Amino acid sequence: MIKYITDEKNQRFIVPLISVLFGFIAGAIIMIITGINPIDGYSALLDGVFGNTRKFGEWIVSSIPLILTGLALAFGFRTGLFNIGAEGQFIVGAFAAVAAGIFVELPKIIHLPLVLLAAALAGAIWGFIPGILKAKFRVHEVVVTIMLNYTALHFINYLIKILPGSTNTRTVDVFPSASLSSEFLSSITRFSRLHWGFIVALLAAFLYWYIIERTTFGYELRSVGFNQHASEYAGMKVNRNIVYSMMISGAFAGLAGAMISIGTFDYARVIGASEGYGFNGIAVALLGNNNGFGIVISGLLFGALKAGSSAMALAKVPKEISEIIMAFIVLFAAMNYGIKRLLIHLRKEEK
Amino acid sequence: MSKKVLALLLVSILVVALFAGCAPAEQNEEPAAPQEKQEEPKDNAQEPKEEESDFRVGFVTDTGGIDDRSFNQGTWEGIVKYADEKSWEEGTHYNYIQSDEESQYIPNLSAFGDDAYNVVIAAGFLFEDAMKAVAPQYPDTDFTIIDMVVLQPNVASVVFAEEQGSFLVGVAAAKATKNNKVGFVGGMDFDLIRKFHAGFVAGVHSVDKSIEVVDQYAGDFSNPGVGQQIAATMYESGVDVIYHAAGGTGNGVINEAKNRADNGEEVWVIGVDKDQYEDGKLADGSSVVLTSMMKRVDVAAYNMIEAGQKGEFPGGEITAFTLAENGVGIPEENPNLSEEVIKEIEAYKEKIVNGEIKVPTTMDELADFESNL
Numbered sequence: 001m002i003k004y005i006t007d008e009k010n011q012r013f014i015v016p017l018i019s020v021l022f023g024f025i026a027g028a029i030i031m032i033i034t035g036i037n038p039i040d041g042y043s044a045l046l047d048g049v050f051g052n053t054r055k056f057g058e059w060i061v062s063s064i065p066l067i068l069t070g071l072a073l074a075f076g077f078r079t080g081l082f083n084i085g086a087e088g089q090f091i092v093g094a095f096a097a098v099a100a101g102i103f104v105e106l107p108k109i110i111h112l113p114l115v116l117l118a119a120a121l122a123g124a125i126w127g128f129i130p131g132i133l134k135a136k137f138r139v140h141e142v143v144v145t146i147m148l149n150y151t152a153l154h155f156i157n158y159l160i161k162i163l164p165g166s167t168n169t170r171t172v173d174v175f176p177s178a179s180l181s182s183e184f185l186s187s188i189t190r191f192s193r194l195h196w197g198f199i200v201a202l203l204a205a206f207l208y209w210y211i212i213e214r215t216t217f218g219y220e221l222r223s224v225g226f227n228q229h230a231s232e233y234a235g236m237k238v239n240r241n242i243v244y245s246m247m248i249s250g251a252f253a254g255l256a257g258a259m260i261s262i263g264t265f266d267y268a269r270v271i272g273a274s275e276g277y278g279f280n281g282i283a284v285a286l287l288g289n290n291n292g293f294g295i296v297i298s299g300l301l302f303g304a305l306k307a308g309s310s311a312m313a314l315a316k317v318p319k320e321i322s323e324i325i326m327a328f329i330v331l332f333a334a335m336n337y338g339i340k341r342l343l344i345h346l347r348k349e350e351k
Numbered sequence: 352m353s354k355k356v357l358a359l360l361l362v363s364i365l366v367v368a369l370f371a372g373c374a375p376a377e378q379n380e381e382p383a384a385p386q387e388k389q390e391e392p393k394d395n396a397q398e399p400k401e402e403e404s405d406f407r408v409g410f411v412t413d414t415g416g417i418d419d420r421s422f423n424q425g426t427w428e429g430i431v432k433y434a435d436e437k438s439w440e441e442g443t444h445y446n447y448i449q450s451d452e453e454s455q456y457i458p459n460l461s462a463f464g465d466d467a468y469n470v471v472i473a474a475g476f477l478f479e480d481a482m483k484a485v486a487p488q489y490p491d492t493d494f495t496i497i498d499m500v501v502l503q504p505n506v507a508s509v510v511f512a513e514e515q516g517s518f519l520v521g522v523a524a525a526k527a528t529k530n531n532k533v534g535f536v537g538g539m540d541f542d543l544i545r546k547f548h549a550g551f552v553a554g555v556h557s558v559d560k561s562i563e564v565v566d567q568y569a570g571d572f573s574n575p576g577v578g579q580q581i582a583a584t585m586y587e588s589g590v591d592v593i594y595h596a597a598g599g600t601g602n603g604v605i606n607e608a609k610n611r612a613d614n615g616e617e618v619w620v621i622g623v624d625k626d627q628y629e630d631g632k633l634a635d636g637s638s639v640v641l642t643s644m645m646k647r648v649d650v651a652a653y654n655m656i657e658a659g660q661k662g663e664f665p666g667g668e669i670t671a672f673t674l675a676e677n678g679v680g681i682p683e684e685n686p687n688l689s690e691e692v693i694k695e696i697e698a699y700k701e702k703i704v705n706g707e708i709k710v711p712t713t714m715d716e717l718a719d720f721e722s723n724l
Contacts, residue, residue: 052465058458157570168541169477191488193457264454272539272571275452310455310462316442319449 006347023329041317048311057192063303067201068256069281074290079245080225085145086253087278088152089123093254094261095156096122098268101174111177123254124247131246135239180263195263209292283330409463409471410447421598421624426474429649456481464489470659493664495655507665509651514550514710516644516679521554524592526692532563534590538572538597547596549717569600578603594621608639626682
């Protein structure tokens with residue numbers, strides 16, 4: 001078993017697994033310190049996710065946007081960009097989907113893809129701005145995207161209020177043809193809000209893997225991220241590729257926004273502050289090792305910690321505990337170099 | 352050698368974690384089973400003694416949490432008061448879940464429903480849609496929504512006449528201002544907060560039409576930083592009394608007033624939802640909180656639980672809390688108000704209660720009200 005764990009070939013998934021394990025152990029230690037039995041805490045967490053079909057459905061619902069923002073961040077990381085603006089792209093995507101769902105009514109088979117396209121496009125446009133600024137003027141994307149997060153928040157809040165029929169807090173519902181929600185999925189999960197977005201998330205993860213791993217286009221994007229000068233020397237259009245990378249990353253984040261607006265709610269809401277999906281995407285991407293499949297799994301894990309936190313609160317476990325566990329997992333995932341070193345030492349010892 | 356030990360340790364941790372992961376799942380099924388049975392309330396109703404011990408109350412907060420020094424906290428205090436009287440235990444008989452974001456309203460309400468809680472309270476009109484979606488699925492649970500009307504047979508709606516209480520603190524503000532300029536800080540800009548706003552302006556102008564009232568909406572209920580900024584700008588412009596209806600954001604307003612009072616400026620804040628006198632206390636024991644517009648959500652929560660336990664839950668009905676029922680109004684103790692001012696406020700209260708003054712609830716009504724002054 002030790003041999004298997006320490007084998008370098010398996011490190012890709014052994015290291016994140018160890019991060020998660022350490023995260024849960026650290027969470028258990030904190031629970032013991034605060035006088036909570038960790039077994040109670042974790043059983044409440046499991047109950048919050050698998051307790052009944054409704055909880056299971058809600059788990060998937062909270063995982064879907066996390067998977068997509070995880071993909072957005074990962075796409076940036078793989079191509080050498082830190083897209084901390086996923087939050088803003090998320091917000092414009094959420095709004096674009098609702099706008100496209102309110103203004104036109106089409107058969108579902110056309111309308112739904114159109115609405116999703118609108119969300120992806122809006123996110124891409126919001127990603128285009130920092131992309132072009134970085135490509136043309138070398139403005140660091142972190143600065144621009146953070147600023148654009150606030151711009152998106154307040155600009156979209158304004159737009160939501162001026163849509164026809166909007167109140168000061170929300171828009172009208174989108175046409176049913178533009179909604180991802182499904183009575184069928186809801187009925188088999190005891191009226192959870194489970195919607196078709198999980199298919200979108202899985203397709204997006206596949207698309208991510210395909211672009212990054214299987215196309216020359218993806219190869220070029222990665223190469224630019226790896227070493228701009230070498231890529232330029234090899235005849236790649238560095239600036240163009242930076243813009244493309246930001247736009248694709250933004251498109252994923254925009255889709256994530258649509259999952260909330262036309263999946264969970266069916267309308268857009270005025271929000272006072274960012275809800276953190278974009279930032280959680282950083283954690284998801286990090287733990288998922290920027291790998292399509294890994295992100296789906298880590299999105300599900302973070303979704304579980306999120307969805308299970310209300311059940312934990314009911315079992316007298318402060319819901320902050322689940323946030324602490326998340327933070328520890330991210331911490332250990334960020335320390336993956338140390339974990340790798342540990343494994344290498346263990347391997348040497350074996351020999 | 353030590354590394355071997357480390358390796359062994361790692362593996363043993365793995366194994367322990369595996370077991371820890373498996374065991375709870377089995378444990379879970381046992382408590383789950385009796386809970387399912389509880390979903391038949393008729394059994395409970397026939398045996399009132401058992402109902403006493405099984406009665407459970409759940410509370411879902413918005414993103415503010417139970418320590419927001421505002422209406423979430425007020426509601427929670429009402430629940431705790433009732434629970435203390437019955438010597439209930441937190442976690443067993445009453446519990447709360449804080450929502451991190453709006454998308455959690457439905458799952459959090461449902462979590463109590465799944466566990467067959469008897470009374471579930473949600474504070475805030477933002478719960479409207481969530482309540483409409485959840486309540487029909489748990490017909491045996493009595494839901495209470497505060498600040499919003501949801502007409503379902505098992506939902507009691509509690510609304511407050513915030514404009515009436517705001518009118519009274521408006522009178523207090525008009526009496527306290529020396530620069531003839533007062534301010535209003537709102538949380539987010541929507542109808543409910545406009546009620547506070549309209550009532551306040553009406554109260555100020557009933558005393559003296561020449562007093563200028565400036566207003567600003569923070570766009571957020573839980574951002575003290577923004578509140579402090581807005582307050583600083585207002586005080587800078589000559590405002591000396593600010594009424595905040597901004598929840599946690601208002602704590603920033605109070606902080607700014609405290610800072611200024613510490614530097615010798617004479618500024619006041621009017622608190623909201625609960626008596627915020629203590630929050631405005633300075634080092635010398637005085638407070639910058641002139642008075643507070645109390646909204647007795649604690650009383651509402653208390654009454655609803657009591658009604659639920661007695662089997663008289665007003666499901667499908669709207670319960671209004673106004674000045675007449677002392678559901679809104681100023682605190683009993685107002686160390687910063689003179690006898691005279693309190694008498695004047697009492698006089699206005701009388702007029703509002705007997706219908707002589709009809710306090711405006713919207714900005715349109717306010718315009719009408721002012722043209723008649």
